[in-house]
Amino acid sequence: MKLRCAVLDDYQSVASTAADWSPVTGEVDVVCFADHCANEDELVSRLAEFDIVVTLRERVPFPATLIERLPRLRLIVASGMRNASIDHAAAERHGITVCGTASAATPPVELTWALLLGLARGIVTETNALREGGPWQSTVGADLHGRRLGILGLGKIGSRVAAVGLAFGMDVVAWSTNLTQERADEAGVGLAASKEELMETSDFVSVHLVLGERTRGLLGAKELGLMKPGSYLVNTSRAAIVDQDALLDVLRRGAIAGAGVDVFDVEPLPAGHPMRSAPRLLATPHLGYVSQANYAAYYGHAVEDIRAYLDGAPVRRLG
Structure with a gap:
């Protein structure tokens, strides 16, 4: 049989x-x-x-x-x-x-940049307006060149995201609990003195950490509260690294300019999940590796x- x-x-x-x-x-x-x-x-x-x-x-x-x-x-x-x-x-x-x-590490790297660029240039808003007869140009894009990209986790994926940021002319810094100056130098990026400094000074923050006891809830209300009002957060790693309630709160209050998210606390997302209707959120259904x-x-x-x-x-x- x-x-x-x-x-x-x-x-x-x-x-x-x-x-x-x-x-x-x-x-x-x-x-x-x-x-x-x-x-x-x-x-x-x-x-x-x-x-x-x-x-x-x-x-x-x-x-x-x-x-x-x-x-x-x-x-x-x-x-x-x-x-x-x-x-x-x-x-x-x-x-x-x-x-x-x-x-492969390349698909999540590419999706990270799709989300980051989509947020920075208001792609979804502008595309919807164009298709639906809305205003001709309604957003002013955020520049990448000369802005700071903060990367949490400089492993296989994070280091490749960093390389693209450098190609755009961004000031790239990274942080993780085990990240050394030597490793940061190898990637050609700065080493943030602390997680808090990275969150405070970055215009774009991208998460590339493995989920574990040390990283679960790593970005909570305190950390998200340190971000600039005009900054963006991208998470293509694991949802539990970022406190989901805290993220929804800063998005609803407009405390940050927006977030790009590919991972969620429940997958597939239930029909009434708040992430489906959160403002300032560019969300994809866990496509990082697809x-x-x-x-x-x-x-x-x-x-x-x-x-x-x-x-x-x-x-x-x-x-």
Whole structure:
């Protein structure tokens, strides 16, 4: 009897065509789901008859409580080589192999700049006005050249965002708890003396940190309150790094000029979620990693991971 593989949250219905699944379809029935399961009971009902699950990023948590209710599950393939939403210890206890895939840093870099430029030049406002017969020119764009870009986190993504900022002629500074002067010098950017200094002096702030105990809630009401009235915040990293209530508050009060957000505390966003109607907000539905090349890598490596597991030699193991 064939094994069964569930591909979760295939919102665009592209998983089956983004890669060649033929290396495994002789032994595995692959079923793609375009909708999202909102709770654990729904997931248990959906996955009870599956041996393999392919999940994108951290869309679907796999805590111990879920893993314990899926006795048939034997392999989880998660895109990327890090996934904090999977209880790896529980997976190991239940004999479940967890594997990852390659993931490019360039798509989230590009989306970061799409949001930042969209905010700075009022693209959505102007496009809507043009299409709807509104005023001809109603905003005055914020210049990038000579303005300060503050980057929280100078890793693979943050350093590439910094390079683009430098190309625009921006004054780029960075900060994180472990960032050294040597690393800042390598990237050609300034080292902010503190998180507070970065927030106070930057015209644009972009978040590129890994979510963890030290970064959860890193930007709260105090930090956001330090930002200039004409400044912008962009977060394509993780929603929990920025206090969502505090962000909504500064947007509603006009305490900052705007924010570009690609990540949310609940995904997909419920219909009545306040982020759907917040003023001064340019929001996208977690598109940072959604690109043709990245999907080809995710699903292509998922096929490789499944094939290797079937052959008794798992690759790219996580845990």
